[in-house]
Each structure stands twice: as C-alpha cells, then as structure tokens.
Amino acid sequence: MNYVDLDPALQPLIESYLEPADRDRLAPVLAALGADAAERLAPLADVADKNPPTLAQFDREGDRVDAIDYHASYQELQKAAYEEYGLSALSHRGLHGWDDLPPHLVKYILSYVFVQAEFGLACPVSMTDAAARTLRKFGEGQQITEAIDRLISTDPDHRFTGAMFMTEIHAGTDIAQTSTVAERDGENWKLSGRKWFASNPDADIILTLARFPGGDDTTRGVGLFMLPKRRPDGSKNSYVIDRLKDKLGTRSMPSGEVTLDGAYAVQVGKLDRGFRQMAEMVNTSRLSNAMRATALMRRSINEALAHARTRVVFGKPLIKAPLMRMTLLPLQAEAEAALGLVFYCGDMLQRGDAGDESAAAQIRVLTPLAKHYICKRARFVTGEAMEIRGGRGYIEEWPDARLVRDSHLGSIWEGSSNVIALDVLRCMRKQDTHRLLAKTMEEKLTPITLAEAGPEVRELLTRWTAIVDRGDVILGAEPDVAEALIGGYADDLAQLIMATLLLEQADAEVTRDTNFRKLLVAKAFIGGNISADETAVVDTLAHFEDIVDGASVTREALSSLPAPVA
Template sequence: MNFADSDPALRPLLDRLLSPADRERVEPALHELGELAAGELDRLAATADAHPPRLRQYGPDGQRIDEVDHHPAYDQMAQLAFARFGLAAMSHRPGVLGWPAPAPHVVKFGLSYVFVQAEFGLACPLSMTDSAARILRMFAPDEFAAEIAALTASDMEDLATGAMLMTEKQGGTDVGRTATEATDHGTHWTLRGHKWFASNVSADIILTLARVPGQGEGTRGLGMFLVPRLLPDGSRNSYRIDRLKDKLGSRSMASGEVTLDDAFAVPVGELTNGFRQMAEMLNVSRLSNAMRAAALMRRAVLESVEHTRRRPVFGKALFDQPLMRATLLPMITDAEAALGLVLESAARLDDSDAGDQTARSLIRVLTPLAKYTVCKQARGVTGEAMEIRGGNGYIEDWVNPRLLRDAHLGSIWEGSSNVIALDVLRCMRRESAHQAVAETYASRLHDMADPGVRPFAEVLLAHWKSMLDRGEHLLSTSPAEQEAGIGVYADALARTTMASLLLEQAAHEIANGLGHRKLLVAGTYLHRLLRPASALPTAALEQLDRIADGGDVPPEAARAVLDLLEGGAHVHG
C-alpha cells in the first residue's frame, strides 16, 4: 500500500497546478512519503496516539522545569516531518528536497496531505512553525533573522518549533477581550496573563497577543509579541505550563494551559498591527485545517473501499452491494472535491505571495470557505467510514476512531464554524467576495471548449448566476438575517466552487489523454449539488470501481449524468 499511489486524484491535480520542473521534482518525495504514510508512519502514529505526552512540572531537586515528554514514536514522526521532508521549512528557504528556491505552497500542502493521512496531531506543530516563520518574515525579517532560521531548520538539533497563543477563558471567539497585559521596561517587555488553550505547548518560539497600555480597547489595543521558551542567557522564561488538556483527538500532540508570569517578550512589527498580523497567521493555519480535513476524508475513503472489497456479505463483496455503492460514491466525490479546493487555495496563495492582488483577495475568502465546508464534511465522511466497518470501526484497534476524533478538531480550532461563516460574511460586506469568487470561476468555465465538458459548464454557469443572486439578496436583508443565513450560503458557495474546480480538472485530464473519469466525478458532484434529493446517477454507481481506483470510464457514463441534469424539472437553488 502507498497512500500517494492509491489516490487517483492527487497526481493529476499536481500535474495541472505545478510547473513541469516542480512536478518532476516532487515525485520522488511523493512516492517515498506515500509509502511511509501507509506503513511505518501509520504504525508510529497509532503508538503515539495511544501514549499521549506527559507534563513534568518539577525536576528531582524541586525546581520548576515544565518539560513535556513525548513518546519516542512522536519524536520519530517529528524527525520525518521536520527534517526528512522539511514540511515546515520548504516554503521559506531553498534547498529542501532539492528545490532551488522555496517550494510552492501547492507542493507543501500536497505532501502534507499525504502525511496527515497517517498522522494528524503533529500537523498542528508543523503548521504553527511554518506560520510563525511566515509572520516573522513578513513583518520583522531583520530583527528575527535568527528565529526564522531556527523555525525553518531541517536539522532537529537546530530546529525551533512554533506556537500561537490566543485563547483566554473570557476571550476565545472574541479576541478583543484578551486580558494579557504587556509592560514596557525600556530594554524589554514582559507579559502577564493566562492562555487557556495552547497547542504545541512546549514550543521554542511562541507568538501571542497582549494588551498594550494606552493603545485602546478591543482588538485595536493588542500587540503581537514573541515569547521565547529560553531567555538569552539560556535560562527558562517565566511562564508556567499549568496542565495538559485531555483532548478528544490530536492526542499525540501536547496542548495545555499557560500562565505568563512577567514573561520576557519581544514586540513583533508595529504593535498597533498586532491583531492584523495574527489574522494573517490564522488564515494560513485555517487553510492547513482544511488540508488536514481533506486528508482525513481520503484516509476514511481508502479504508472503506478496502474493507468493503474484502468483506463478503450475502454471497458477494460488500463493495458490490447497491446500497453500499450509494454510500461510498458521495464519500469519494466529497473527498476529491475537498482536495481540489485545498490545492487551488494553495496555488492562489502562491500567486498572492508573488504580488498578485486579485489572488490575495481571492485567497482571503477561499480560506474560510474551505475551512467551513471541508472540515464539516470530514466529520460526516469519517463517521460514515466508521459505520461501514461495523463493530470493528468502533474499536480502537482500527484507525476509524482516531479519524473520527481528529475530524471534529478542524471545525473548532482556529475558529469554530460559526466564526468562520461570519468571516465569509465580513468578506462579502467589505469586498463583495461572493462576486469575486463567482467571476473568477465562472470565467474559467466560459473557457471550457471540450464538447463533452461544455454542457456541464453551461449548467454550472446558470447555477453561479443563482448563487450571485442569493448573495445579493442575503446582503439586502437585516444584519441579523445575514448572520443567521450566512452558514447555509457559505456552504453553498464553497460547494459551487468545488464543482467548478472538479469540472476544470476534468477538462484538463481529457485534454491530456487521461480519460473521462474525472468528468464523471465532476458530473456526479454537480448532480448532488443541484439535485440533493434525487437518487445518485446510475452510471456513476456502475463505474464505482474506476472512480475509486482511477482509470478511464466510457464517455457515455458522463453523458448519462448530463442527461439527468438537463432533463430534470427542478434545480436546487
């Protein structure tokens, strides 16, 4: 088993989104990581999940040490992630995996997607280390050159991992209620306060928000500070890890409560920009959340397909039972749609970092859209996969309980679903983000000329017009009605975007001689989007083997789905 080789969607997406040189360069790492994820890494992840980290607050001499002990399996996984594959470093510096320049975000998210199919918990420290380096490079590159070098090291002896401390008891969602106070001592600053939920709690470099005297109330009064684990003289900084959280999922990684007791801190960038800088860090972390959710969906799909093929029921494989096929098909198409949206967002992040302002506006809304819908989908797909495995799916000897536990995390961390939906609404109010999304993906649909693809594009273009009308109507209602309705609209906007991306990928694969499989996937997803109450297309159910494994399907199968779309009397608005 190789998680990369068994995925029919991943490589064709990378073919389209990467330059030929980058695509060739990533292939050896993709194959190696796919094999590790399906074997050694998967075994290490199971061991680390069963043996969570432990906090040692005091040393033998009674001195406070606040050390977190991880199981050796976790340390081995960290070596693979940070050192062997450089997942936290590759988008910041050249040389990782042979890249002559920093690797594209598409490469990083593509490889991370394979890694997370085996190990979810470590992806949080990876993401925060990556994001911390990004923020320091963006806002204070000269002042924190040494810290950036440590955060992007690929040698474990030189590596510093990062963390982001935001949540306080009284101020989780409402960051403006942050109470941690910063004090300027002339030569340095200190912070005093309590952080309620700190993941990768033993990180070497912490970025956090604190209230700056005289700077105002709410988020305006918050500055960003870097809190090192060790002081310049090598002694411990004065903050305490009070306890570790006993979490439902992500159990291999340490999350805890932290008391900042006049902790030494260094301002990052302009103190008046603290919240804006943290929002930049949050946005990248949110995209990482969506990537992890897509990875969990893919692993759940793979487990379900493999199980049902091996499980005979009433004289034939469970996979071949009609109702099971109708259960598996939506799972597969949802997983592929999620991966497409994540990698599309990564590509737009690459464009944004290169100075494309249109891409910057687009990634600003694509990120919350992806986090909102993909993370919710992962909860359903992993739950369905648990049920498919039956009683064994509920037993900790199998991977399904871990997938289900971890899937619930994405909808909570870095902003719960309601917070994320309101962020989409904010983008719509301020920047007409729904118009930007519709114009971007509708224009790409207009360019599709393949005679097999074009009719699907016409159907989807009509739906984009409906989505624009719905968005304008939503904005015309009262603020309370907007807030009440944005969740449903954000989900529909995300799914319509995913349908467009699936169709775009289908056109690419047909043009490059890869056949009509993706068109059948795209058509099936579009059918589910527009006719959610209708039975699934028979043509897709009959071709489930090739949809699950890859390979060409008859063009007539996709045409049969189109006939259903064009012949139906009701289109879901």
C-alpha cells in the same frame, strides 16, 4: 501500500497545477513519503495516539521545569515531519532538489500525504511554518531573524518549533477581551496573564497577544509579541504549563493551560496592528486545517474501500452491494472536490504572494470558505467510513475511531464554523468577494465545450448567477439577518466553487489524457450536492470501480450512461 497510489485524484491535479520541473523534483519525495506514511508513519501514529505526552512540572530537586515527555513513536514522527521531509520549512527554503523556494503547493501536497498517517503533529508543524511566515512579514531585529532561521531549519540540533497562544477563558472568539497585559521592560516587554488552550505549549517560539499600555478596548489595543521558550541568556522564560488538556482527539500532541508571569517577550510589528498581524498566522493555519481535513477524508475512504473489498456478506464482497456503492461514491466525490479546492487555494496563495491582487482577494475569502465547508464535511465522511467497517470501526484497535475523533477538531481550531462564516461575510462586505469568485468561476466554465459536460456547465452557470443575487440580498439585509444567513450561504458558495473546479479539472483530463473519469466524479458531486438529483449519482455507479481505482474511462465507455436531458 502507498497512499499516493491509492489516491486517484492526486497525480492528475499535480499535473494540472505544477510546472514540469517542479513535478520532476516532487515525484521522488512524494513516492517515498507515500510508502513511508502507509508502512511506517501510520503505525507510529496509532501508537502515539495511545501513549499521549505527559507533563513533569518539577524535577527531582524541586525546581520548576515544565518538561513534556513524548513517547518514542511521536518523537520519530517529529523527526520525519521536521527533518526528513521538512514540512514546516518548505515554504521558506530550498529542499528536495529545489535551490529556490518550492511552490506553496509542494508543502500542501506532501503535508496532505503525511496527515493521512498522523493528524496531531500536523498542528505544530503548521504553526511552525505560519510563525516563520508571520515573523518574516512583520518582525524586525536580530532576535526575530535568529528565530526565523531556526524555525525553518531541518537540522535536529538547530531547529525550533512554533506555536500561537491566543485563547483565553473570555477571549477566544472575542480577541478584544484579551486580559494578558504587556509592560515595557527596556527595549522589550514583560507579559502576564493566562492562556487557556495552548497547543504545542513547550514550543521554542510562541506568538501571542497582549494588551499594551495606552491601548483602547478594541482589537487595536492588542499587540503581537514573540515569546521565546528561553531568554537571551539561556534561562527558562517566566511562564509555566499548569496542566495538559484531556482531549477528544489529537491525543499524540499536547495542548495545555499556560500562565505568564512577567515573561520576556519581543514586540512584533506595530502595537496597534497586533491582531491583524496575528491574523496572518491564523489564516495560514486555517488553510492547513482544510488540507488536513481533506487528508482525513482520503484516509478514511481508503480504509472503507479496503474493508468493503474483503468483507464477504451473503456470499459476495460487500463492495458489490449497490447500496454500499451508493454510500461510497458520494464520499469519494466529496474527497476529490475538497482536494481540488485545496489545490486551487494553494495556487491562489502563491499568486497572491507574487503580487496578483485578484488572487490575494480570492485567497482571503477562499481560506475561510474552505475551512468552513471541508472541516465540517470531514466529520461526516469519517463517520460514514467508520460505519462501513461496522463494529470493528468503532473499536480503537482500528484507525477509524481516531480519524473520527481528530476530524472534529478542524471545525473548532483557529475559529469555529460560525466565526469562520462571519469572516466570509466580512470579506464580502469589504471587497464584494462573492462577485469576484463568481466572475472567476464563470470564466472557468465558459470555455468548456465538452458535450458530455454540457448539462452540468449550464446548471452551474445558472447557479452562479443566483448565488450572486443571494449574496447581494445578504449584504443589503439588516446585520442580524445577514449574520443569520451567512452560514448556509458559505456552504453553498463553497460547493459551487468545488463543483466548478471539478468540471475544469475534468475538462483538462479529457483534453490531456482523453480520460473521462473526472467528469464522472463531477457529475456525482453535482448530482449529490448541487442539484440534489440522486439519479445522476446512480447513473455513475456503472463506473464505480473506474472512479475509486483511478482507471481511465473512454468516451465510448461513457456512452453507457443515460443521455443527458437538454
């Protein structure tokens, strides 16, 4: 089994977004990871989930050590992620045949396949990557340079992992309520306070927030600091892990409560810009959240398809039942639409980093939009897939229950859905990003001359005009009204973007390969999510096997669908 081969959307998107030389370098490592994830890493993840880490606060001499013991299965997963595939280093150094930095998409593609096996470890992997990016962008000095070097290392004897400690009892969403304080200690700082939800709490390098002397009571009074696990002299830093959390999901990866007691720290960037600088790390992690949620969708659909193909009910395979097909097809369309958005976000991040102002403005709003929509949909898709397996799916011996448990975290980590929706509103207020997105997406739709896509193109162009008008109404409304409306608006905006990207990819696949399969996916997604036309979804069921298996669909085969209404 190979997770890459089971994914009909992945390779065509790679061909659309990556240059030939990058595709050639990616191909062997992607093929290897696809097989490894299915055959070795997924079974390890099942074991790690059932053997969570444990905390030893003291050694046998009574000295405080705060050592976390990991099961051997998790340690092997760590080796694969950090060393064999270098997932946290891919945005920072040449690996896997690249002399220079690979495109950001390479990291997201490989991580997407890895997460189909193991979700929990992907959090510290993402935070390690994001910590290096944030320190590189804002930090200065020898200690920070050395920290970056070790965060991006794949050497087992040299590499560091990263984390961010933000959440406090009263300061999760409202960072201005941060109670951790920083005091000057020569050229550096001492931090004191409690962090209530700290994932990967024994990380080597932690980025955290604290109030600094003379700062005001807003987020400008909160500075960003690098908190190393050990002081420069090698001694243990002055913070302790009070306990590990008993969590619904991500059981393989520890999260804990931490008390800082005059902990040694290094200032990162400008003191009064701490929260904005930390937002760089948070936003990077938010995009990874959307990618991880997409991976959970894909794995859960693979499991549902495998079950439906072998389960015989009333004398025939379950997958032949029309209602089962009508259940599975929208899930497939959701997963492919989500993957298309992740690819587009990765591409915009690359372009934004290269100085493209429009791309930078887009990724700023695309990141919360992707997290807001995809992470919530992953809860639905994984739940539906579990139900398809029935009682077996509810039993922990099968992977479905773990996928459902893990799926709930995406909508909570790095900001719950309401927080994320308000971030979308801020982007709209600051840069009219709803208009920028509409202009960009209309420019993608207008050149599509594929006759078979005509009804969908016209539908989406009309809806883009309407959603811009809705956005303008929200921006002109009283603040309370705007905040009340932004959640639903964000979901609708995300769906329109995803539908547009599906049609763009469909047009590309017809032009490149004379393959109409993606157009069927687009029709199913638009019928089920945009126009609420169930008959449009039913019409595509004639090609169900082609869609889920990734087979080529010719124009002649497509003609079996009912003629579109003008």
